[in-house]
Amino acid sequence: MATKKYVYKFSEGNGTMRELLGGKGANLAEMSILGMPVPNGFTITTEACTAYYADERKINSTIMKQVWEHLAWLEKTTGKKLGDKENPLLVSVRSGARASMPGMMDTILNLGINDTVVKVIENKTQNKRFAYDSYRRFIQMFSDVVMGLSKAKFEEIIDEVKYERGVKQDIDLDAEAMVELTDKFKSFYKKNLGEEFPQDPKDQLERAIEAVFRSWMNERAIFYRRMNDIPESWGTAVNVMEMVFGNMGNDCGTGVAFTRNPATGERKLFGEFLMNAQGEDVVAGIRTPEPISKLADLMPDAFDEFVKVTQILENHYHDMQDMEFTIEHGKLFMLQTRNGKRTAAAALKIAVDMVNEGLITKDEALMMVEPRQLDDLLHPQFDAAELKAKKDDVIAKGLAASPGAACGSVVFNAADAKAQAKDGKKVILVRLETSPEDIEGMHVSQGILTVRGGMTSHAAVVARGMGACCVSGCGAITVNEDAKTFTVNGETFTEGDIISLDGSTGLVYRGVIKTVPATISGNFKKFMDWADERRQLKIRTNADTPADAKRAVEFGAEGIGLVRTEHMFFNSAERIRAIRMLCVAKNSEQRQKALDLLEPMQQADFEHIFEAMGGRSVTIRLLDPPLHEFLPKTDEEARDVADSLGVSISAVEEAANALHEFNPMMGHRGSRLDVTYPEIGVMQTRAIINAAIYINRKHPKWHVVPEIMIPLVGEPKEFDYVANIVRKTADSILSKSKSKTTYKVGTMIEIPRAALLAGEIAKTAEFFSFGTNDLTQMTFGFSRDDAGKFLSDYYDKNIYESDPFAHVDTAGVGQLIEMAAERGRATRKDIHLGVCGEHGGDPASIEFFHRVGLTYVSCSPYRVPIARLAAAQAAIKVDREKGIVAKVEPQPAKKAPAKKAAAKTAAKPAAKKAPAKAAAKAVKAEPAKAEEPAKKAPAKKAAAKTAAKKAPAKAAPKKAAAKKPAAKKAGK
Ligand code: PEP
Ligand code: MG
Numbered sequence: 004m005a006t007k008k009y010v011y012k013f014s015e016g017n018g019t020m021r022e023l024l025g026g027k028g029a030n031l032a033e034m035s036i037l038g039m040p041v042p043n044g045f046t047i048t049t050e051a052c053t054a055y056y057a058d059e060r061k062i063n064s065t066i067m068k069q070v071w072e073h074l075a076w077l078e079k080t081t082g083k084k085l086g087d088k089e090n091p092l093l094v095s096v097r098s099g100a101r102a103s104m105p106g107m108m109d110t111i112l113n114l115g116i117n118d119t120v121v122k123v124i125e126n127k128t129q130n131k132r133f134a135y136d137s138y139r140r141f142i143q144m145f146s147d148v149v150m151g152l153s154k155a156k157f158e159e160i161i162d163e164v165k166y167e168r169g170v171k172q173d174i175d176l177d178a179e180a181m182v183e184l185t186d187k188f189k190s191f192y193k194k195n196l197g198e199e200f201p202q203d204p205k206d207q208l209e210r211a212i213e214a215v216f217r218s219w220m221n222e223r224a225i226f227y228r229r230m231n232d233i234p235e236s237w238g239t240a241v242n243v244m245e246m247v248f249g250n251m252g253n254d255c256g257t258g259v260a261f262t263r264n265p266a267t268g269e270r271k272l273f274g275e276f277l278m279n280a281q282g283e284d285v286v287a288g289i290r291t292p293e294p295i296s297k298l299a300d301l302m303p304d305a306f307d308e309f310v311k312v313t314q315i316l317e318n319h320y321h322d323m324q325d326m327e328f329t330i331e332h333g334k335l336f337m338l339q340t341r342n343g344k345r346t347a348a349a350a351l352k353i354a355v356d357m358v359n360e361g362l363i364t365k366d367e368a369l370m371m372v373e374p375r376q377l378d379d380l381l382h383p384q385f386d387a388a389e390l391k392a393k394k395d396d397v398i399a400k401g402l403a404a405s406p407g408a409a410c411g412s413v414v415f416n417a418a419d420a421k422a423q424a425k426d427g428k429k430v431i432l433v434r435l436e437t438s439p440e441d442i443e444g445m446h447v448s449q450g451i452l453t454v455r456g457g458m459t460s461h462a463a464v465v466a467r468g469m470g471a472c473c474v475s476g477c478g479a480i481t482v483n484e485d486a487k488t489f490t491v492n493g494e495t496f497t498e499g500d501i502i503s504l505d506g507s508t509g510l511v512y513r514g515v516i517k518t519v520p521a522t523i524s525g526n527f528k529k530f531m532d533w534a535d536e537r538r539q540l541k542i543r544t545n546a547d548t549p550a551d552a553k554r555a556v557e558f559g560a561e562g563i564g565l566v567r568t569e570h571m572f573f574n575s576a577e578r579i580r581a582i583r584m585l586c587v588a589k590n591s592e593q594r595q596k597a598l599d600l601l602e603p604m605q606q607a608d609f610e611h612i613f614e615a616m617g618g619r620s621v622t623i624r625l626l627d628p629p630l631h632e633f634l635p636k637t638d639e640e641a642r643d644v645a646d647s648l649g650v651s652i653s654a655v656e657e658a659a660n661a662l663h664e665f666n667p668m669m670g671h672r673g674s675r676l677d678v679t680y681p682e683i684g685v686m687q688t689r690a691i692i693n694a695a696i697y698i699n700r701k702h703p704k705w706h707v708v709p710e711i712m713i714p715l716v717g718e719p720k721e722f723d724y725v726a727n728i729v730r731k732t733a734d735s736i737l738s739k740s741k742s743k744t745t746y747k748v749g750t751m752i753e754i755p756r757a758a759l760l761a762g763e764i765a766k767t768a769e770f771f772s773f774g775t776n777d778l779t780q781m782t783f784g785f786s787r788d789d790a791g792k793f794l795s796d797y798y799d800k801n802i803y804e805s806d807p808f809a810h811v812d813t814a815g816v817g818q819l820i821e822m823a824a825e826r827g828r829a830t831r832k833d834i835h836l837g838v839c840g841e842h843g844g845d846p847a848s849i850e851f852f853h854r855v856g857l858t859y860v861s862c863s864p865y866r867v868p869i870a871r872l873a874a875a876q877a878a879i880k881v882d883r884e885k886g887i888v889a890k891v892e893p894q895p896a897k898k899a900p901a902k903k904a905a906a907k908t909a910a911k912p913a914a915k916k917a918p919a920k921a922a923a924k925a926v927k928a929e930p931a932k933a934e935e936p937a938k939k940a941p942a943k944k945a946a947a948k949t950a951a952k953k954a955p956a957k958a959a960p961k962k963a964a965a966k967k968p969a970a971k972k973a974g975k
Contacts, residue, residue, distance in 0.1 A: 009051040010069040012076065013044055018320075023048045025240030027099025030340050037319065039312055039337050043080050044094070044244030045073040047212060049101060052238030055216045062213055070212065071205075074243070081245050086204040090127075091120045093137070093246040096211040098218060100239040103341050105464050107227045107442070108239055109148040109218035111211045112281060113141035113246060117202040121185070133251045135181035140281060142188040142200055145207065149214040152195055154438075160187050174279060208243070215241045223442045230446065230469070232847075234804060247336040249329040250281045254302070257282050257329045260295050260309070262317040265325070265345040265467055266405060268352025272296075272313060274326075275457045282327060282338065285457075291476055292457045305335045316340050321363045322371060323353050346406055346467050347372075347379040351526040364889040365533045366879045372530070374846045374872040379470035380527055381558070381865050383518035384408050385505055396512045398502070399491050401452065401477025403509035404463035409450025409472040410503045410515050413496055415487045417444020424448070431502055433489055435482050437462040445471060450504040452511060454482050472506035480511075523558065523868065531559060531871055538874035540852065541859035543620070544867055545839055547571055549608075552615035555864035559871050562620035563612070564772060564861020565712075565839035568687060569628040571608050576643075578604060583644045586633050587658035591682065593648055598686040605687060609694035609709075618705030622772060622837070622861075624751070625687050625725070627673040627714040634659045668777075668786060673715025673751075677725045684725055687711075688732040696742040710747045712772060717754040719763040726750075726767055749835070753777035758819035762826035765834055771827050772861070773820055775840025775848075779807050782816045808841065811848035821855045837861055846873035853877035 016024045016032030024032060028046030035041045051066045078084045083092035093115040098108035116124070116138045125134035146152040161173065164184055170176060176184070189200045201207050218224060219239045228235060249257030260274025275292035277284050278301065285292050298306045309328060312335070316324045325343030329336045345353065354368035363371075385408040411429035414420045417440065420432045424447035432448040434441065436455040445451055445465060450472035453462045457476050466473030480491040487498040496502065496513075503512040523531060543564035544555035548571070552563060572578040581604070584597035613621060635641040635655065645655040664670035677684040688711065695709045711729050716722045726748045733746055748767075752758050753774030761771065780787045785794075787808065797803040811817055820838075827834045837859045842848035844862025849870055852860055854877070862870050882888070 006065055007050070008069070009048050009054075009066045010073045011046050011048065012073065013041060013046070016046060021101050022237075023050065023240075025049055025099035025101055025242075026103050026341050027097065027339055028240045028242050031242060031244070033319075034316070034337055034340060037315065039315075040308075040335055041337050042245040042247050043077055044242060045077065046099070047241040047243070049238040049240045052216045052219060052240065053236070055213070056220075056238070060213075060217070062209070062216070067209065070208075070243075074205075074208070077243070077245065083245075085115050085208070086117065086120060088119060088123055091115060091123050093120075093124075094208070095242075095244050095246055096208070096215060097242045097244070098215045098239045099242050100219070100233070101237050102231065102233050103344070104224060104227050104231075104233070105344065107224040108221070109215055110283075111141070111144045111148055111214070112283070113137045114145070114207050114211055115204040115246075116141050117200075117204065117207075119202075120204070128251065130251060132178035132181050133248070135178060135185050136176075136250055137248070137281075139181055139184040139188050140283075142185065142192060144283075145200075145211065146188070146192055148218065149210050150192070150196055152192070156191065157188060160184065160191065173284075212241050212243075215239065223440060226443055226446075232805075235801070236804075244338070247329045247331045247338075248281070249277075249331065250279055251331060253279055254333050255279055255329075255331050256298070256302070257285060257327075258292070258295060258298070259285050259325070259327050260313065261323060261325050261343045262313050263323045263343075263345075263349070263353055263356075265323070265343050265349055266403060266463075268345065268349035268356065270356060272310060282329065285460075291455060291478070302330060302333060305330045305333055308335050312337060318362065321357070321367060344464060344467050347376045347470060348406060348526075349467075350376060351380075351530050355526045355529055361891055364891050366537070366882075366889045368530070369534055369537060369872065369875050370879060372872065374869045374876065376470060377527075377868045377872060378865065379407065380523075381521050381868065382407070383520055385503075386517045386519045389517040390505065393512055393514070393516055396514055397510050398494065398513050399477050399479040399511045401474040401479075401509045401511065402457065402463070403505075403507055404460075404475040405451075405466040405471060405473035406507040407450065407470070407472025408503070408505060408516070408518050409448075410501065410518075411449040412499045412501050413489070414444075414448075414498060415482070415484050415489075417441040419487075419498070420444035420448050431504060433480075433482060434462070435484060436460065437465070445469065450474070450506065452477055452480075452502075452504055454478060454480055466506075472504050474504050474506060474509050474511060477509075477511060520554075531868060534872045534875035535559070537878055538853075538871060539878050540849065540857065540870075540874040542867055542870045542874060543622075543837065543839075543859050543861035544864050545843070545861050546612070546864060549611040549615040551864050552612050555867050556616065556619070558864055558867040560619075560864065560867045561859070562622075563616060564622050564837050564843065564859060566609075566612060566621065566623045567627065568605065568624060569626050569633070571605065572601075580643055580647055582628070582633055583635055583640070584648055585683070586628070586662065587635070587644060587655050588648070589650075589654070589658055593650075594680060594682060596648065598682060602686050602690050605690035606694045606697075609691055610697055613694060613698040613707050613709075618702060618707055620708065620710060622710040622712050622749075622770075622839075623687075623691050624712040624714050625674070625684055625729075626676060628676075629667045629670065629672050632667075634662060666786075668780060668788065674713050674721055674725045675715065677713070677728065678721060681725075681728045684728045685732045688729045689736060692733045692736045692744070692746065695744045695746065696736070696740050699742060699744050708745050708747060710749060710770060712770075713748070713750045713768075714774065715753060715777065716750045716764065717756040717760075719760055719766070722750050722764055723767050751777075751839070752820075752823050753781070753840075755782055755819055758823035761823035762830045765827040765830035768827075768834075769831070770835035770837070771823065772837040772839045773823070773857075775811055775816065775820075775838055775842040776808065778819065778840065779812065779816050779842075782819060783807060783812070810845055811842040811851055813851050817851055817855075820852075820857075824855055824857065835859075844870050846870075846876070849873040850877040850880065854881060 013032045013035045016029055017036055018029050018033030021029040024046045031041055055062050078092055081092055083090045085092045093113050095112045096114055097110040121134050121138045125131045143157045147154045164180055168180055192200045249255045256276050256278040257280050258274055258276025260272060263270050264273045272295060274295035275285060276295060276298055277292045322342045324340050327339040329338055350372045354371050357363045358365055358368045409431055411431040413433050414423055414430045415433055420430050421444055423430050429449050431450045432444055433452045436453050451462050451466050453475045454477055456462055460475050462473055463475045480489045482489045489496050501514055503516040541561050543562040544560035545565040546552040546555050546563050547567050572582040581597055581600040588594035588597055635644050641652050641655045645652045691709050691711055695707045698707050713722055713725045729748050747769040749770030750768045751774040752771050824836050836857045838852055839861040843860035844866030849860055860870055
């Protein structure tokens with residue numbers, strides 16, 4: 004059997020191999036193919052990482068053998084040798100997973116230096132400062148990444164040396180200072196680890212590779228993966244690359260740049276660099292870097308070449324690129340390119356602009372934006388009038404690193420941010436600069452404010468990736484992290500003081516600034532219109548109030564898929580009392596008393612909801628209260644109900660006790676209540692039908708057709724029993740009223756037995772809506788209320804990869820859905836099939852629902868835009884699998900920017916060249932040729948089946964299992 008290939012030269016890979024080579028490795032290979040100035044190197048595959056973990060954290064000999072073979076090749080190619088006394092090779096060892104995880108894993112630079120090599124470098128370069136700067140950096144990184152010594156300790160030593168020598172910046176430390184630092188670092192290493200700093204470069208390399216593999220499982224990487232649905236099984240690749248040096252003198256430098264502005268999307272080369280520095284310095288925020296445009300003056304040739312490269316890369320990848328480069332003695336080297344992280348607003352602008360420029364198709368634009376990112380745009384924004392009025396409260400201005408409106412009390416470290424956020428406080432994290440360890444604190448903060456660091460600093464990049472508001476590089480403030488204060492213009496702010504950050508302007512305000520709800524307009528609207536053109540699934544919303552319904556319509560909902568009628572009683576004491584009276588009623592007289600109170604409330608609510616929906620479809624579910632959530636819990640509540648019913652408190656308590664259930668989620672709820680107490684179904688039907696008659700009379704053009712949904716059905720006869728009550732009641736009202744109003748009666752499929760008997764149920768049920776919350780609960784046998792307590796053990800032990808309450812379990816629950824849909828359709832060809840469980844707003848689940856051919860998904864109002872885009876992406880994906888790929892549509896020619904200005908600032912428009920001929924004959928969609936690896940177009944059913952398995956490829960965030968939402972609201 005051939006030995007598995009674990010190591011690839013850059014020249015052996017290409018851009019499509021990211022699963023194996025990681026994003027960085029694949030793109031380095033692609034850049035090499037494109038003839039770009041990439042240093043030589045090789046990539047150790049993600050499969051090697053997986054093998055490392057499978058072998059209980061050991062790199063096996065097959066992998067190491069291939070590493071040494073490739074090292075020998077690299078030495079031959081470069082003419083340098085690791086540890087050589089004449090021509091030593093130094094390498095960087097860098098992580099690179101399939102999905103980009105900026106700053107989450109580890110990197111080691113300058114590997115290969117030891118006490119001898121440093122002298123060789125000094126002699127060869129005649130640059131002692133450079134030689135020892137490189138050595139001390141290596142010791143620092145190796146100690147941190149490989150040996151786990153705290154980075155901060157090394158920074159303290161640097162600060163001491165700077166203090167002794169009376170200098171402020173690292174750059175001001177001279178050669179002797181670098182020698183001193185190197186010695187101090189080595190002593191520190193020995194003191195803490197009881198061994199000399201390793202001198203054998205091969206040993207250094209093996210340990211560094213292992214450390215990068217290990218960093219896949221460091222806390223921040225795990226956290227980042229969970230936040231971004233990146234499966235643990237992917238592993239990271241390791242890239243070993245010949246070092247090029249940006250710290251060799253003043254004709255050297257290093258930088259990071261984006262082809263477009265990642266905060267706003269503006270089409271203008273955007274980035275930062277530092278002269279005489281190494282890569283980490285730019286992102287670490289140690290020195291505030293210079294804007295990239297300045298490079299044009301300092302090193303015009305290298306800059307011109309860089310601009311050209313950026314244009315080629317953007318045109319090649321059809322996406323905004325985030326690149327790292329180094330200039331060594333005036334010569335440009337590209338160290339990395341990847342699709343850049345960007346804010347949601349930038350993502351939309353870039354997508355829309357690139358279509359307008361003729362660079363990409365609308366499909367490509369739609370695929371470019373992560374649906375969940377849209378959520379960032381739906382949060383409230385600062386009220387413009389209030390911003391103006393509070394001009395005098397501006398305390399400082401920093402860089403507008405990541406837009407958003409943040410108000411909160413100030414904290415000074417990630418741990419405090421976490422602790423206070425856990426207590427429900429809104430916090431703003433203020434830091435000198437952030438580091439990857441701060442990620443959890445950043446995640447829970449409303450906004451992040453840093454003193455140091457530019458637009459590409461860690462804080463800025465990570466905040467943009469998270470959609471968190473960030474103002475960076477706010478040099479006007481002085482932070483004392485120990486005292487937990489910051490001072491600006493003589494004013495001191497202490498922990499707990501409230502400030503507001505405007506991430507779009509970089510302004511920092513004292514106090515609170517009022518916010519207003521977001522709207523969908525401009526690029527957002529245009530983009531969502533494209534999504535609507537492309538999707539096949541309809542998008543409805545789960546809404547229980549007119550305000551929610553209205554909001555959802557503004558966000559693009561085409562109807563309501565679920566009104567939880569029991570939720571309509573939470574918003575006043577009078578209402579909750581009425582529903583409690585119903586629950587504890589001991590006889591039909593008491594029950595009727597409660598129902599008489601409830602009916603007018605319900606009818607009015609339904610009228611308002613129909614009104615808010617402007618005639619769109621509305622599915623109303625009959626009462627489904629898990630009793631434990633509705634019973635009186637305190638003496639006061641019991642007294643209140645007792646008084647209303649005219650009975651004693653003990654009678655109420657007795658009734659409540661009698662209703663106690665051991666498994667309330669499998670208890671006397673849903674259709675079971677109507678079987679026991681048909682008068683409940685009668686009351687609700689009356690309220691619904693009377694409301695519909697009223698609205699149809701008020702708006703003669705609307706034709707509201709209420710869809711009455713019977714919950715928690717497990718047996719066709721059970722459905723028929725309740726459906727008959729509904730139909731009898733409705734028909735009687737309608738015939739008396741002479742209204743032309745019609746209605747539909749359907750059911751939820753949320754008990755596995757209902758899925759099995761769906762064909763039977765569909766004989767009388769006019770529609771199905773999959774209640775995937777209960778269907779998941781009952782298929783797994785996991786309590787929705789309790790599973791969160793132990794599910795994390797299942798993720799840790801790799802038994803389940805994701806929370807089945809967040810991402811539909813396509814393997815099990817998915818089969819039931821697919822089967823019920825097929826059986827339902829076999830009985831009733833045009834049966835409407837929806838989903839109203841939490842999965843209706845989850846992009847991975849939506850893909851599955853599209854594949855099994857459901858009619859609609861229904862989700863909470865704020866997830867409606869996300870669902871619209873996810874549904875469009877599902878349709879595009881499936882088309883692509885069938886070989887249907889849209890082409891770029893020709894765009895009206897635009898004036899090209901003046902040549903020089905373009906070279907200086909803008910990524911060149913691809914418009915003219917790229918689409919030219921092909922576009923002339925462009926049709927909207929046609930079978931793919933070279934663009935997509937056209938898989939065999941699967942027969943529809945087979946496609947759905949395989950897809951069913953594929954859809955959840957993305958792991959879910961390991962969140963607590965979904966509670967029945969009523970519980971949450973009840974607590975409010
Ligand atoms: C469901 O079970 O998926 C559902 C929508 O109903 P509820 O969450 O109200 O039980
Ligand atoms: Mg349910």
